[in-house]
Amino acid sequence: MSKIENPENRYLNLLQFILGILWLKSCYGKFISNDFIDNIAKTLIFFSSKNPVGWYKAFLVNTAIPYAHLFAELSRWGELTGGVLLVLTSVYSLYNYQSTISSLLAVIGLLIVMNLNFNFGLASYWTSPANETLNLLMFLVELIILIYQFKRILSIHSHD
Numbered sequence: 001m002s003k004i005e006n007p008e009n010r011y012l013n014l015l016q017f018i019l020g021i022l023w024l025k026s027c028y029g030k031f032i033s034n035d036f037i038d039n040i041a042k043t044l045i046f047f048s049s050k051n052p053v054g055w056y057k058a059f060l061v062n063t064a065i066p067y068a069h070l071f072a073e074l075s076r077w078g079e080l081t082g083g084v085l086l087v088l089t090s091v092y093s094l095y096n097y098q099s100t101i102s103s104l105l106a107v108i109g110l111l112i113v114m115n116l117n118f119n120f121g122l123a124s125y126w127t128s129p130a131n132e133t134l135n136l137l138m139f140l141v142e143l144i145i146l147i148y149q150f151k152r153i154l155s156i157h158s159h160d
Helices: 007-032 035-048 056-062 067-095 099-125 128-159
Strands: none
Touching: 007 035, 007 056, 007 067, 007 128, 035 056, 035 067, 035 099, 056 099, 067 099, 099 128
16 A cells, blocks of 8 residues: 555545545435335436437337336446445545555446446436536546546556
């Protein structure tokens, strides 16, 4: 284990922590109430109704809607898993410890939440400018942190 010396790394870790908290906040309501599970099919039907991206609309109609319950479960568990991984690995790094395992777990968490942002963004971006902007912003911030985590992994191994 080695210390994080670059102050920018601390800011990226803090940003990763904040993103993790946002994902945990997002999934909280999906676990304490059945509303998300009960209404996901209606939401997916709405998202597919005027979706201008033909291939994604077909995905919603042919795959997501018929398996709406499964998609709801994958979404809420993905949000929980991604959020927990982002929070735990950022806290670990903020205490000046860095390891390959921590960075790999952060990468897994980032790939999960990036997938969620990508899919929700494609499904809902046409409904309002806010949906498009927020999901794109989160995706790009997650991408920047993902690149940072890959750099950490390479840096750790270059010092071995």
